[in-house]
Amino acid sequence: MAEKSILYDASKCTACRGCQVACKSWNEREAEKTTERGTLENPPDLSPQTWLKMELREVGNNGNLRWLFTRRSCMHCKDAACVKVCPTGALYYHPLGFVSYDRGKCSGCGYCKEFCPFDVPRLDTNRGSGLGRMDKCTACTTFGLDRIDEGYSPACVKTCPTGALTYGYRETLLTTGQARVQELIVKGYKNAYLYGDKEVGGTHVLYVLDDSPSVYGIVENPKVPGAAIAWQDVIKPLGYVAVGLVGIGLLLNVMVARAKMLNGKGEK
Amino acid sequence: MQEIERYSGRARAQHWWIVVCSILLAITGMFLFLSWFGPASWWGYSRLVHRIAAVGFVAIPVIYALMNPKSTLEWIKEAFTWGKDDLGWLKSAPTYYFGLDIVPMPPQDRSNTGQKLWMLVVILTSIIFVISGALMWFFKGIVGPGVFQWAVFAHDVAFITAGAMLLVHVILGSVHPRFTEALRSMVTGKVTAHYAKSHHGKWYDRITSGKKA
Numbered sequence: 001m002a003e004k005s006i007l008y009d010a011s012k013c014t015a016c017r018g019c020q021v022a023c024k025s026w027n028e029r030e031a032e033k034t035t036e037r038g039t040l041e042n043p044p045d046l047s048p049q050t051w052l053k054m055e056l057r058e059v060g061n062n063g064n065l066r067w068l069f070t071r072r073s074c075m076h077c078k079d080a081a082c083v084k085v086c087p088t089g090a091l092y093y094h095p096l097g098f099v100s101y102d103r104g105k106c107s108g109c110g111y112c113k114e115f116c117p118f119d120v121p122r123l124d125t126n127r128g129s130g131l132g133r134m135d136k137c138t139a140c141t142t143f144g145l146d147r148i149d150e151g152y153s154p155a156c157v158k159t160c161p162t163g164a165l166t167y168g169y170r171e172t173l174l175t176t177g178q179a180r181v182q183e184l185i186v187k188g189y190k191n192a193y194l195y196g197d198k199e200v201g202g203t204h205v206l207y208v209l210d211d212s213p214s215v216y217g218i219v220e221n222p223k224v225p226g227a228a229i230a231w232q233d234v235i236k237p238l239g240y241v242a243v244g245l246v247g248i249g250l251l252l253n254v255m256v257a258r259a260k261m262l263n264g265k266g267e268k
Numbered sequence: 269m270q271e272i273e274r275y276s277g278r279a280r281a282q283h284w285w286i287v288v289c290s291i292l293l294a295i296t297g298m299f300l301f302l303s304w305f306g307p308a309s310w311w312g313y314s315r316l317v318h319r320i321a322a323v324g325f326v327a328i329p330v331i332y333a334l335m336n337p338k339s340t341l342e343w344i345k346e347a348f349t350w351g352k353d354d355l356g357w358l359k360s361a362p363t364y365y366f367g368l369d370i371v372p373m374p375p376q377d378r379s380n381t382g383q384k385l386w387m388l389v390v391i392l393t394s395i396i397f398v399i400s401g402a403l404m405w406f407f408k409g410i411v412g413p414g415v416f417q418w419a420v421f422a423h424d425v426a427f428i429t430a431g432a433m434l435l436v437h438v439i440l441g442s443v444h445p446r447f448t449e450a451l452r453s454m455v456t457g458k459v460t461a462h463y464a465k466s467h468h469g470k471w472y473d474r475i476t477s478g479k480k481a
Contacts (some may be wrong), residue, residue, distance in 0.1 A: 085420075087300045088309055107299070107309040110408065127408070130315035176297035209454040231424060239301065239428035246432040250439045253365055260367035261445045 003097035004148075005170040005196075006139065006157060007177055009208040010069045010216065011184060013052050013164040015040070015069040018157035023052040023073075023137070026155035027145055046072060048124050048135035052156055057216055070216045073156075074120045074137035075196065076204035082112035082121060083225045090134070096148065096202045097170065098139035108132040137180050139204070140170060147182060173206055180208045188215035191215075200224060270461040272475065274378075274453045279339070282332040283454055285324065290434075292321035297427065298304055311365075325394075346379055347387035357381035365446060375469030382440070389433045396426040 002267040006210035024031065029049045039054040052073040059066045076098045083099060091112060106233055112134055125132030140147035140154040147154060153167035166173065177194040184192035188223045195207035200222050207218065214220050275283070295313040299305035317335040320468050333340040353374035358381055360373050379387065403411060411419075441450045448464045464472040 086305045089303065105306070105310050106312070107315060108312040109315065111420065114408070114413045114420075119413075125312075127406070130319055130405075131312045133312070223419050225413070227414070227421045231417075231421045235421065235425055235428065236301065239424070239431075242428060243432045243435070246435050250435055252442055254439060257365060257367035257445050 002206065003170040004168065005076075005097070005173045005204045005206055006154060007166045007168075007173040007206045007208065008068055009166075009177075009180060010071075011180070011189075011208060011210045012162050013054075013069045013071075014162055015056055015067075016161065017054050018159045018161060019050055019071070019165060020050075020054060022155040024050070026140065026147070027051060027142060027213075045122075046120060047122050050122075051135065051137040055217060057217060059211075068162070068211070068216055070218060071205070071207070072120075074139070075118050075200075075222075076137075076139055077117075077200045079201035079224055080201065081115040081117060081200075081228050084224065084228050085111040085115045086151075086169065087111065093140050094139070094148070095218075098141055098148070099204075100141045101136060101138045102143065102187070103133060103135070107133065110134065112136075114230050115225050116136045117224065118219060119215045134235035170206075172200075175210050177206050184208070184210045271458040272461055272464050273375075273457055274459045274464070275457045276333060276336075276339070277457065278336060280454055280457055282328055289321045289325040289328065292317055293325060293427075294431070296321070300424065301427075322405075326398060329394075333401075341362065343387070344391070347391060349377075350381075350384070354381040354384070365440075365444070376467065376471070377474075378468055378471040380468065385432060386437050390431060391450070393426040393430040396422050397430075401407070420436065424434045447454055 021183070023029070029051065032043045032047065032049055034044060036186055039045060039056060041054070043050055043053065046053060055070040055072050057068040057070065059068050078097065080091070080093070081098045083093060086092075087109060088105045088107050090102050090107075092102070094100040108123060108125040108131060110121075110123045110125055113119070113123060119135045121136045123132055123134045123235070125134075140152075141149070147158075152158065157165040157167040166176070174197060177197070181192045181194045189210040191210075191212045193209050193212060195209055195213050195218060196203035196205060199219075207213075207216075209216050212220075221254070287434060294303070296308070296318040299309045299314070353376065356374035357376065361382065364373055399421040403419040404423065405415060422453045440447055441454070447467075449459045459467075461472070
C-alpha cells in the first residue's frame with residue numbers, strides 16, 4: 001500500500017495551536033493544569049495527555065527577531081527505534097507507514113522513550129512499582145478512534161486553518177514539500193529544507209522549514225541508537241544460537257554419557 | 269555409609285531462595301526474548317514481580333554474607349583460586365563428561381573446575397545485573413538515554429550468558445550420570461565419603477586428615 005504522511009509547513013504556521021486542541025479533543029486527552037512560564041508555549045512538554053504540542057521560539061536573525069514555530073509530536077519513522085525495541089509488540093507499523101500503538105499490550109517499560117531519537121513517547125510509569133503505560137501520537141490510528149481507517153485525515157490536519165498541515169500520499173507530499181522549499185529559497189530563505197525525506201531512513205511526518213533544523217530546535221541528524229542495533233540485531237540472534245547450541249550439546253552429552261555409563265564402562 | 273556435610277543449612281537455604289528469585293526474574297524478563305511470553309507483560313505486573321524478585325536476589329546473598337562472613341569469603345576465594353589441576357581438568361573434561369573412557373581427572377578441591385567456572389559466571393553476571401538493573405530502575409530519566417540504552421544491552425548480555433551457563437549447571441547438577449550426588453547434597457547437605465573422595469579428592473583429604481588422624 002502506498003505510504004501516507006503528514007506535511008507540516010512551518011512557513012505557513014501561525015501557532016494558533018488548533019492542532020493541539022483538536023488532537024486532545026479527538027483522542028480524548030485531558031487538559032493539563034500548568035503555570036505561567038512567560039511564554040505562550042503551553043503545556044511545557046509532551047505528556048501521556050499531550051501527544052502534540054507547538055513549540056514557539058524567538059530567534060535573532062541579523063538584528064531582526066523571528067518567531068518560529070515547530071511541531072513536536074511523533075515523527076512516524078520508517079525505521080523506528082521504538083518499534084525495534086518494544087518487547088511486547090505494542091508499537092507496530094501501520095500498513096500506511098505510521099507507527100501505531102496498541103495500548104493494551106504496553107508493559108510500561110519505557111524503552112521506546114529512551115531509544116526514540118526524537119524523545120517523543122511519554123509514560124506515567126511509577127518509578128517504584130514499574131506500573132504504568134506509554135502514550136504518544138498514533139496519527140489517529142488508535143483503536144476505536146481510528147480516523148485513518150475511515151478515510152479521514154488526522155485530527156490535527158483536519159483542523160489546521162492555514163494549510164500548514166496537509167495529509168496525503170508520501171510521494172505527493174515530498175513533491176509538494178520540495179517545490180515549497182525551492183519557492184522559499186527563491187524568496188531568500190537560503191537554508192530552507194525539507195526535513196524527514198532522508199532522516200532516520202525517512203519519516204512519515206515531513207517538515208518544510210525556512211531555515212536549518214537546528215534553528216527550529218529539531219534534531220539535526222537523528223539516528224537509531226547503536227545500542228538498539230547491537231541489542232536487537234546482534235546480541236539477540238547470538239543469544240538464541242548460543243542458548244540453542246548449549247541446550248543441544250547438553251542433551252547429546254547426557255544421552256551419550258548415560259548410554260555409556262549405564263553399560264558399566266564409565267566410572268561414577 | 270559414612271556421610272560428610274557439604275552444604276550447611278544456611279547455604280542450602282540461600283541457594284534455593286536464589287533459585288526462586290531467579291525463576292521469577294527469568295519468567296518476567298523472558299518476554300524480551302520470546303514473544304509468547306509477551307501477554308504475561310501486557311498489564312505490566314510482570315515488572316512489579318521482577319522488581320520484588322530483584323530485591324530478593326540482592327538481599328538474600330547480602331543477608332547470608334552478613335550472617336556467615338567467613339564462609340562467604342572462602343567461597344569467593346575459592347572461585348578465584350586456579351591452578352594446574354584446573355587446566356588438567358579442562359583438558360580431560362569432554363572425555364570425562366561424555367563417559368567415553370575412564371580418564372584420570374586431576375584431584376579437585378571442594379568445588380571442581382567446572383563448578384568454579386559457574387561461580388565466576390554467577391559473580392560476574394550478578395554484578396552486571398545489579399548495576400545495569402539499578403540504572404534502569406532508579407536512574408531512569410536521571411542518567412542520559414545513552415547510559416540507559418547500554419544498561420539494557422548489558423542486562424541482556426548478562427542474561428544470555430547466565431542463562432546458557434545455568435542450563436549447564438541445572439543439567440549437570442541434576443540428571444548427568446557423573447554427578448550422582450550433586451542434587452542430593454544441595455537438598456540434604458550431605459555426600460557420601462566415596463563420592464567426596466572420587467569427585468573432590470583434595471577437599472576430602474583436607475577435611476579428613478584434620479579430624480580423623
